[in-house]
Amino acid sequence: xxxxxxxxxxxxxxxxxxxxxxxxxxxxxxxxxxxxxxxxxxxxxxxxxxxxxxxxxxxxxxxxxxxxxxxxxxxxxxxxxxxxxxxxxxxxxxxxxxxxxxxxxxxxxxxxxxxxxxxxxxxxxxxxxxxxxxxxxxxxxxxxxxxxxxxxxxxxxxxxxxxxxxxxxxxxxxxxxxxxxxxxxxxxxxxxxxxxxxxxxxxxxxxxxxxxxxxxxxxxxxxxxxxxxxxxxxxxxxxxxxxxxxxxxxxxxxxxxxxxxxxxxxxxxxxxxxxxxxxxxxxxxxxxxxxxxxxxxxxxxxxxxxxxxxxxxxxxxxxxxxxxxxxxxxxxxxxxxxxxxxx
Amino acid sequence: xxxxxxxxxxxxxxxxxxxxxxxxxxxxxxxxxxxxxxxxxxxxxxxxxxxxxxxxxxxxxxxxxxxxxxxxxxxxxxxxxxxxxxxxxxxxxxxxxxxxxxxxxxxxxxxxxxxxxxxxxxxxxxxxxxxxxxxxxxxxxxxxxxxxxxxxxxxxxxxxxxxxxxxxxxxxxxxxxxxxxxxxxxxxxxxxxxxxxxxxxxxxxxxxxxxxxxxxxxxxxxxxxxxxxxxxxxxxxxxxxxxxxxxxxxxxxxxxxxxxxxxxxxxxxxxxxxxxxxxxxxxxxxxxxxxxxxxxxxxxxxxxxxxxxxxxxxxxxxxxxxxxxxxxxxxxxxxxxxxxxxxxxxxxxxxxxxxxxxxxxxxxxxxxxxxxxxxxxxxxxxxxxxxxxxxxxxxxxxxxxxxxxxxxxxxxxxxxxxxxxxxxxxxxxxxxxxxxxxxxxxxxxxxxxxxxxxxxxxxxxxxxxxxxxxxxxxxxxxxxxxxxxxxxxxxxxxxxxxx
Numbered sequence: 137x138x139x140x141x142x143x144x145x146x147x148x149x150x151x152x153x154x155x156x157x158x159x160x161x162x163x164x165x166x167x168x169x170x171x172x173x174x175x176x177x178x179x180x181x182x183x184x185x186x187x188x189x190x191x192x193x194x195x196x197x198x199x200x201x202x203x204x205x206x207x208x209x210x211x212x213x214x215x216x217x218x219x220x221x222x223x224x225x226x227x228x229x230x231x232x233x234x235x236x237x238x239x240x241x242x243x244x245x246x247x248x249x250x251x252x253x254x255x256x257x258x259x260x261x262x263x264x265x266x267x268x269x270x271x272x273x274x275x276x277x278x279x280x281x282x283x284x285x286x287x288x289x290x291x292x293x294x295x296x297x298x299x300x301x302x303x304x305x306x307x308x309x310x311x312x313x314x315x316x317x318x319x320x321x322x323x324x325x326x327x328x329x330x331x332x333x334x335x336x337x338x339x340x341x342x343x344x345x346x347x348x349x350x351x352x353x354x355x356x357x358x359x360x361x362x363x364x365x366x367x368x369x370x371x372x373x374x375x376x377x378x379x380x381x382x383x384x385x386x387x388x389x390x391x392x393x394x395x396x397x398x399x400x401x402x403x404x405x406x407x408x409x410x411x412x413x414x415x416x417x418x419x420x421x422x423x424x425x426x427x428x429x430x431x432x433x434x435x436x437x438x439x440x441x442x443x444x445x446x447x448x449x450x451x452x453x454x455x456x457x458x459x460x461x462x463x464x465x466x467x468x469x470x471x472x473x474x475x476x477x478x479x
Numbered sequence: 480x481x482x483x484x485x486x487x488x489x490x491x492x493x494x495x496x497x498x499x500x501x502x503x504x505x506x507x508x509x510x511x512x513x514x515x516x517x518x519x520x521x522x523x524x525x526x527x528x529x530x531x532x533x534x535x536x537x538x539x540x541x542x543x544x545x546x547x548x549x550x551x552x553x554x555x556x557x558x559x560x561x562x563x564x565x566x567x568x569x570x571x572x573x574x575x576x577x578x579x580x581x582x583x584x585x586x587x588x589x590x591x592x593x594x595x596x597x598x599x600x601x602x603x604x605x606x607x608x609x610x611x612x613x614x615x616x617x618x619x620x621x622x623x624x625x626x627x628x629x630x631x632x633x634x635x636x637x638x639x640x641x642x643x644x645x646x647x648x649x650x651x652x653x654x655x656x657x658x659x660x661x662x663x664x665x666x667x668x669x670x671x672x673x674x675x676x677x678x679x680x681x682x683x684x685x686x687x688x689x690x691x692x693x694x695x696x697x698x699x700x701x702x703x704x705x706x707x708x709x710x711x712x713x714x715x716x717x718x719x720x721x722x723x724x725x726x727x728x729x730x731x732x733x734x735x736x737x738x739x740x741x742x743x744x745x746x747x748x749x750x751x752x753x754x755x756x757x758x759x760x761x762x763x764x765x766x767x768x769x770x771x772x773x774x775x776x777x778x779x780x781x782x783x784x785x786x787x788x789x790x791x792x793x794x795x796x797x798x799x800x801x802x803x804x805x806x807x808x809x810x811x812x813x814x815x816x817x818x819x820x821x822x823x824x825x826x827x828x829x830x831x832x833x834x835x836x837x838x839x840x841x842x843x844x845x846x847x848x849x850x851x852x853x854x855x856x857x858x859x860x861x862x863x864x865x866x867x868x869x870x871x872x873x874x875x876x877x878x879x880x881x882x883x884x885x886x887x888x889x890x891x892x893x894x895x896x897x898x899x900x901x902x903x904x905x906x907x908x909x910x911x912x913x914x915x916x917x918x919x920x921x922x923x924x925x926x927x928x929x930x931x932x933x934x935x936x937x938x939x940x941x942x943x944x945x946x947x948x949x950x951x952x953x954x955x956x957x958x959x960x961x962x963x964x965x966x967x968x969x970x971x972x973x974x975x976x977x978x
Contacts, residue, residue, distance in 0.1 A: 163728035167736065219931060227928050232741065239645060240629050241778065272874075279867035280925065281629050349725050396642065397723045399763050400773040400781060400818065402825075403810045406677055407838050462952075465959040 137218060139250030139259045141174035141210075146330040147321050149177045150191040151249045151291060151337040153199035158344040159245070160203075162392030170221055170236055172208040174260060184328055191333055191341075192323075207234050215265045223276045240281035245289070245390040249337065252292030254315055255300075271301040278304040285378070287390040291336045293318040296372040308378045308385075310358070312336030313369035320368050335367045349392050355382040481866035482523035483627075483859050487851065488905035489617050490567045491532045493609065496545045498574040499598040500536065501605055509535035514610070518620045520627050526855060530613060531905065537571070545571060545595075550579045551834060554589035561593055565687075566847055566907025568616055569593040570609055575600065585830040586612050590842040615827055616844040618851040625821070626856040629863075642777035643821035646853040646860075648919065649690035649742040652678075653780075654812070655734060656749050656803075657701045663754035664787060666801045670695040673805035681813055681840030687908070688849055692740070703750065704729035707759055713768075716752070716759045718784075723761070723774050726782065745819060746780035747812045751787060751801065758786040773811045781815035783808060813840050820849060850911045854902065857914035861895045864921040871930070884927045891920035 138152035156171055177189050178200045189200035208217055220226050221236050238244060250257060256264040277283055288309040290298050295311030302309065312319040312334065321331035322338045333341075339362040347353055359373050359382070375382050388394050495508065504510075511533050518526045537545065544556035553571075561569045573579055575598050580587055585608060587595040594612050599605045625643065644650070654674070658666050674693055682691045703726045707716035718726070736744045752759040760768040761784060775781035785808065787801050817823070822845045824833055836842045865888065872878055894917035901910035 163725070165728060165732040167731070216931065220928070223931070224926050225928050225931050226926070232736065235741070237741065239778075241642075276867075276871070279870075280864065349728075393728050394724045395727055395776045395779065397727075397774050397776045398818070399720065399761065399769050400771045400775050400783075400811060400815050401769070402814045402818065402823070403771055404814045404817070404840060405835055405837075406806055406810050406813070408806045458949075462956060465956050465963070468963050469959045 137172040137213070137246070137248045137250075138174060139213065139248060139257060141176055141260050143177070143180050143182045144330055145174075145250070146177055146189070146328070147333050148249045149173055149175070150189050150199060150332050151334055152247065153189055153204065154191045154197075154333070154337065154341050155247050155289075156204065157199050158341060159391055162344075162347065162388060163349050164391075164393045166203075166205045167233065168393070169205070170207045170234070171205065172213045172218065172221075173206050174213055175206050175209040182329075190325065190328065205233070211260075213260060215259050215263050215269075218259075218265065219269065219273050222273045222282075224280065224282060236282070238282050241284050242282070243285045243287070243390050244283045245287045247289045247291075248298075249291040249334065252290070252294055252298065254294050255297045257290070257292060257298060267298045267301040270298060271303055274302060274307060275304045278306075285380075285385075285389070289340075291319060291334050295319060296374075299374050302374070302377060305377055306379055307374075308355070308382065309374040311372045312362070312367070314372050317369040336362050336369070336371060339366060344387075344391065347387050347391065349388060349394060351386075351388060353387045355385040355387065358387060481862040483630075483862050484525055484527075485855060485858060485899055486527045486529055486903040487618065487623075487855070488529045488531060488903055489613065490562075490564075490905045491530055491613065492562065492567075492569045493532055493534045493572060494541060494569060495534070495536045495572045496574065497537065497542055499572040499577075501598060501600065501602045503602050504534075505602075509533065518623050520624055521630050524627060524630050524859070526623050526627075528618070529903075532609075541571070545573060545579070547579070550587040550589075550595055550832070553579055553595065554587070554591070554593060554834065557593055558589075558591050561591065563592060563843075564906075564908070565850060565911075566617070566905060567592060568613060568844070570612060571595050572598050572605065574598055581832070583830060584832045586832070588612070588616065588831060588833045588842075588844070590834045590836045590839075592616070592843045592847065611828060612831075615831065617847060622821075622848065622852055623855055626852040627859050630859065643852075644743065644745075644778055644819055646856045646918070647689060647743055648915065649692065649740075651736065651740050651742050651744045652682075652691060652693045652747065652816075653734065653736065653744060654693070654695040654747050654749070656695075656697045656751070657730065658697065658699050658751050659702045660751075660753035660755075661699050661798070663797045663799060664751055664801050665798045666697075666751050666803060668697075668749070668803040668808075669805055673809050677806065677809040677813065677838065680838050681816070684839050684841060684846060685849075687846065687911075688853060690742075692742075696735075698730075698733055701730055701733055702753075707752075707756055713760075716756050717762050717768070718759065719762050720764045724776075727776060727779065743778070744780075745816070747815065748780070748782040749803070749808055750782060750784050751803075752784060754787075754797065754799075757789070759784050760786075771811050771814075773815065775815040775818060777819065780819070781812060783811050817841060817845075821852070822848065847907065850907055854898065854907070854911045854914045857911075857918045858895055858898055858902075861891055861914070861917040861921045864925045865891060865895075868921075868925050868930075878930065881927070881929055884924050884929070887920045887924035887927075891917050891924060894920060 138148045140148045152171070152173055156169065159169065160166070177183060178187050187200065188198045191197050191199045208221075221234070224236065226235055236244075248257060250259070252258060255267045258264055274286065277286075283306070285306045286308070288299060288302075288307060290310070291312040292298070294313060294315050294317065296314045299307075299309035299311060313336075320335050322333045322335045324331045340358070343358065343361045355375075359371075362371050364370050378385075500508070511531065514530045514532065516528045518528060520526065538560070540560055541557060544560065545553055547553040547556055557569075557571065569592060571593060573595055577597065579595060580597055585597045585599075589595070594616065596605070596608055596612060599608055626646075654670055656666060656668055656670075658664060674695070678693065682693070685691065703718075705718060705722045705726050707718045709715075710717045730748065731746075734746055761772055761774060763769050771783070772786070773781055773783035785803060787799060790799060817840065822841055827833060834842070836845070868888070872880070894913045898910045898913035898917060901907075901913060
């Protein structure tokens with residue numbers, strides 16, 4: 137998830153796309169990745185190299201190729217959509233690619249980057265997600281067993297505050313900086329004019345370059361990535377909620393996808409001379425009038441992404457009473473004679 | 480996790496054929512007996528199994544059927560005389576010296592819901608054997624524990640036990656033909672005919688369990704992610720067992736799945752190796768080639784490698800026309816489908832002889848096996864879901880529950896109660912349907928989009944928003960109020976002073 141937009145946050149998009157590439161390289165298919173980006177970098181009018189997003193200076197690696205599948209882009213990257221994806225409370229019309237269809241045997245990797253603070257993460261400069269909300273969302277996932285193990289990586293300023301409040305089991309968390317510290321960016325590119333990557337993600341990616349699908353490297357090595365000397369901030373991690381020892385957890389458990397397979401030793405014995413059913417057409421296609429477009433998808437349902445009951449307003453009487461009080465006090469203090477001039 | 484107390488009742492009839500009645504019966508036939516066993520999964524979850532046995536002697540028709548020549552014929556003849564409701568079992572006890580069962584075999588399990596059991600001399604020995612048979616044919620402690628796998632404390636279940644497909648309302652099955660080398664092989668597969676002939680009977684039998692939808696596709700230039708090794712001795716190419724996990728991922732990206740369906744997808748891939756890599760065999764851990772040339776991955780599907788026979792004359796022109804032998808392929812795919820569902824015949828004791836289910840794919844008692852496991856799993860899922868929904872509502876005091884969410888919750892509660900009751904009465908089919916309804920309703924209630932906790936502000940957030948607005952405004956008001964009060968008091972005192 138990349139939670140920022142605008143040109144000067146180029147590095148966050150590059151971070152996210154680089155992690156996306158590594159994860160795809162290690163075997164996870166697009167159907168198993170939910171990518172949320174503001175996606176306003178590649179075609180930004182300020183981009184001197186349109187249709188590209190580089191993650192390394194001197195423009196060595198274009199991470200925005202033609203097989204990047206962004207599931208939530210631009211204004212769809214909101215706290216609400218993010219929490220909906222996590223908890224599964226999604227409107228029924230959402231397509232499969234925008235859902236997290238995980239079950240109790242799935243290991244989930246969540247990578248978030250953007251601007252953050254002590255206990256919150258800023259989404260697209262207009263809203264925030266707090267660490268309490270994130271912890272609650274994970275708890276909802278755990279209640280429905282939507283994950284087996286979860287690895288949460290966050291690369292923002294004061295990132296460690298985001299994992300302080302987790303309380304569900306089987307979560308491991310990594311952050312790029314502790315509370316009170318800022319995460320710094322890595323390298324500016326003079327040709328493009330912005331910083332291309334954040335330090336922590338840069339070193340994590342260097343580490344991931346050496347991982348291949350059959351590799352046996354474990355999590356303890358990932359914790360060592362980016363020491364203070366290189367990163368300036370102190371990366372942190374949290375493993376107390378995790379059942380297994382991090383030394384036994386392979387990197388490919390989360391970043392790659394190595395499936396359990398079994399050799400099939402049994403066969404069914406089929407009688408080959410059985411007459412088949414006549415290939416019927418699908419039974420009784422009910423002949424209905426073709427629906428007009430507007431009727432098929434209620435427009436209200438498409439437009440209204442949010443439920444109507446969102447904001448809590450103080451009851452009307454309260455405001456009126458407050459104003460009445462203010463006016464009364466004003467006139468009592470300064471004399472009743474002024475009231476004649478108002479009315 | 481929410482407490483779950485379920486009683487699984489299996490109505491059983493034990494029919495004694497002529498000459499098989501043990502000498503030490505406690506009372507004359509017919510009589511009834513009950514055996515209960517507790518399968519305790521964790522502190523708050525317990526499943527009791529209760530076998531209600533009705534011992535009786537065989538009727539004339541049954542005796543005639545038991546006089547058949549082979550066990551298979553006897554079983555077929557007995558089938559119309561049995562109680563065929565889902566979940567029930569009938570055991571026919573045959574004398575020790577019977578010729579129906581071959582030497583060394585003590586139990587013959589038919590493909591419906593009955594078994595032929597060799598008498599063991601005493602009632603106790605017979606009962607021990609009967610216990611074994613009923614466990615195979617209905618459920619075992621481990622199969623129930625596997626169904627409730629998310630409640631079992633970690634470490635008690637073997638890691639393999641959690642691999643069967645989870646109970647779902649439907650499954651999508653996709654058959655894919657992968658042809659990486661269309662220049663050399665033109666592959667024809669009559670998938671529609673094969674589905675109609677071989678797959679449909681199996682799915683029709685499984686239609687009690689879930690809805691199945693089948694589709695198929697052909698992918699060209701789709702390669703496996705692993706390069707096979709050439710083995711000089713057998714002059715063939717080999718894929719070793721430890722490279723198999725890496726085969727699936729590169730292909731998966733191209734498989735696609737229906738955008739509309741949210742059901743789990745089972746992929747069955749048939750791979751025709753390239754001409755330059757033919758023949759291709761899969762090696763198991765010991766290095767021996769696998770007879771089926773196929774492997775499967777739990778909860779995903781299976782892959783089979785179909786080797787093209789070398790052409791009679793080495794100068795045959797490419798491309799070769801290949802007609803796939805669908806029967807052989809479907810034998811493997813359907814076996815993999817069974818294994819994915821957890822219907823394996825491997826853990827059966829050696830003195831049991833199991834009748835092959837033939838084209839139906841699975842025996843009636845295997846269907847029962849699935850239904851028991853899925854019903855228990857559904858009930859456990861519903862109770863967890865509803866409990867966590869209740870906890871969510873406790874936590875967020877001002878959450879708004881829409882009417883339809885409320886009605887789904889009521890329906891889920893009613894259905895799950897009915898499912899538990901029906902299980903304790905021994906009506907497996909009705910219990911399973913009720914548990915399916917309960918799961919549908921509870922999932923719909925839990926995943927309703929309006930229950931996002933983000934939408935309901937906690938009280939401290941409300942204070943945090945409004946205090947900075949109103950506090951500065953309130954300061955002069957309060958001070959003025961204080962001034963007014965002082966003035967009024969002074970004013971009241973003044974008339975008394977001015978006198």
